[in-house]
Amino acid sequence: MDRISYDSNSKTITVDLTGINLESNEGAKLLQEVVSAEDRYDLSVGDTVETLGGIVGVNPVKNLDRNPDSRYNYRNPPGKIPTDLPKFGIDAQVAYNPNYYNGFGISQRSLTTAQIPLEYTVYFHEPAEAYAKVQNTLQYAQAHARAHDRERRLREQRPLLRLHNFGSGGLADDPAKPANNTIIRR
Numbered sequence: 001m002d003r004i005s006y007d008s009n010s011k012t013i014t015v016d017l018t019g020i021n022l023e024s025n026e027g028a029k030l031l032q033e034v035v036s037a038e039d040r041y042d043l044s045v046g047d048t049v050e051t052l053g054g055i056v057g058v059n060p061v062k063n064l065d066r067n068p069d070s071r072y073n074y075r076n077p078p079g080k081i082p083t084d085l086p087k088f089g090i091d092a093q094v095a096y097n098p099n100y101y102n103g104f105g106i107s108q109r110s111l112t113t114a115q116i117p118l119e120y121t122v123y124f125h126e127p128a129e130a131y132a133k134v135q136n137t138l139q140y141a142q143a144h145a146r147a148h149d150r151e152r153r154l155r156e157q158r159p160l161l162r163l164h165n166f167g168s169g170g171l172a173d174d175p176a177k178p179a180n181n182t183i184i185r186r
C-alpha cells in the first residue's frame with residue numbers, strides 16, 4: 001500500500017512501480033500499459049458515470065470505448081449511441097459501482113464451489129478488456145477473452161485468487177477448476 005497514493009483534488013491515483021518485475025505481476029503490467037498508452041483511460045467508481053451522452057447508471061459495470069462495436073450492428077441505424085461512448089477527451093471509460101451488490105437488496109452468490117470474485121479482480125478485468133479493445137482494436141468478445149487470459153496469468157501469480165471465481169465472470173475456466181459463473185439474486 002506504500003506504493004499507492006490518491007490525490008482527491010486531481011482525482012489521480014499514483015502507483016509506484018519501481019522495482020516490480022512486470023513479467024511476474026500481471027496487475028502492475030496492466031497499469032504500466034494503460035498509463036504508457038497514447039489513449040486516455042478513465043476509471044470511474046460510483047453509482048453513475050459520465051458518457052458522451054450524459055450521465056448514466058452503472059449496474060455494476062460499464063466499459064465504454066471510442067471504437068465501433070459489432071454488438072450494436074442490430075440497431076437501426078447500426079452502431080453506438082452517445083451514451084455508449086466515453087465522455088469527451090477519453091478513449092476508454094471503465095466504471096464500476098461498488099455499491100451495486102450490497103445495495104438495493106441485490107446480492108452476488110457463486111454458482112460454483114469457489115467464492116465470489118474479489119473486487120480487485122473486477123478492477124483488473126475491465127481495464128484489461130478496455131486495453132484490448134482500444135490498443136489492440138479487438139471487438140468485445142475477443143477483448144473479453146484476452147482479458148480473461150490475462151486474469152488466468154494473474155491467478156497463476158497469486159494462487160489465493162483460485163479460491164474465487166474470475167473477475168471477468170461469464171467464461172468457463174479449464175475443466176480442472178470450478179467454472180466461474182455468477183448469478184445476481186434480487
Ligand SMILES: [Zn+2]
Nearest residue numbers: 129144147168
Ligand atoms: Zn469482460
